[in-house]
Amino acid sequence: MLCPRDGTRLISPVDSGQSVFSRNGIFHCPTCAGLAINSEAALSEICSKKLESMHDGFKDEGTPTEICCPFCQSDMKVRDFAFRKIDGSLTELIEIDGCPECSSFWFDSGELQRLSPPNEASIDSPKSEAKALAVVLDLLFHLPYVLL
Ligand SMILES: [Zn+2]
Ligand SMILES: [Zn+2]
Numbered sequence: 001m002l003c004p005r006d007g008t009r010l011i012s013p014v015d016s017g018q019s020v021f022s023r024n025g026i027f028h029c030p031t032c033a034g035l036a037i038n039s040e041a042a043l044s045e046i047c048s049k050k051l052e053s054m055h056d057g058f059k060d061e062g063t064p065t066e067i068c069c070p071f072c073q074s075d076m077k078v079r080d081f082a083f084r085k086i087d088g089s090l091t092e093l094i095e096i097d098g099c100p101e102c103s104s105f106w107f108d109s110g111e112l113q114r115l116s117p118p119n120e121a122s123i124d125s126p127k128s129e130a131k132a133l134a135v136v137l138d139l140l141f142h143l144p145y146v147l148l
Contacts, residue, residue: 001036003029004067004076004097004106010036020134023047024141027070028130032109035133036070039103047141051103054081057147058098067106069099076106083115083143090146091115112136 001010010027021028025041025048028034039051062077069076076097082090092114097106109129116139118132 001027001070003032003034004036004070005029005034005108006031008032010070013041016131018131018134020131020138024134024138026134026137028127028134030126030130033126033129033133034109035107035112035130035137037105037107037137038071044141047138050141050145051105054096054105054145055098055103058100062098062100065097067097069102069104070106071104072099072102074099074101076100080148082146082148083140084146085143093148107133107137109133115140 003010008029008031010029012027013022013025023044025038027036039048042048058077062079065076065078067076076099078095078097080093081096082093084090094111094114112133116136118129123129
């Protein structure tokens with residue numbers, strides 16, 4: 001599987017050796033720190049259910065994009081999402097690319113950074129950035145989302 005942004009081969013959840021990647025079925029790009037995620041690859045039921053319900057919002061709606069689903073090569077669509085935090089307020093809007101065919105999503109690293117910028121001191125490579133962003137995603141799967 002290749003990164004839809006830069007064509008780098010994606011690191012599989014198992015090869016990453018990190019439980020947060022394998023639990024949520026997250027593939028990551030070692031070049032741009034983007035994350036690809038697929039409900040079938042997720043081991044956690046919470047994550048897989050969340051992805052399937054998010055997928056419903058891409059079947060008939062969303063704006064067509066140039067990027068190609070790394071899992072099934074269909075053209076992906078983009079929509080704005082916000083997540084509802086524990087205190088009831090909404091996070092900043094982020095753009096999520098979703099595949100209208102399979103339950104897969106692409107998260108650009110910059111989009112997730114807008115929700116929770118990783119501590120710069122701890123980021124020394126795209127790999128550590130991807131790991132920090134996977135933790136953000138893990139957290140988001142426990143929050144309700146709002147489609148805009
Ligand atoms: Zn990439
Ligand atoms: Zn797909």
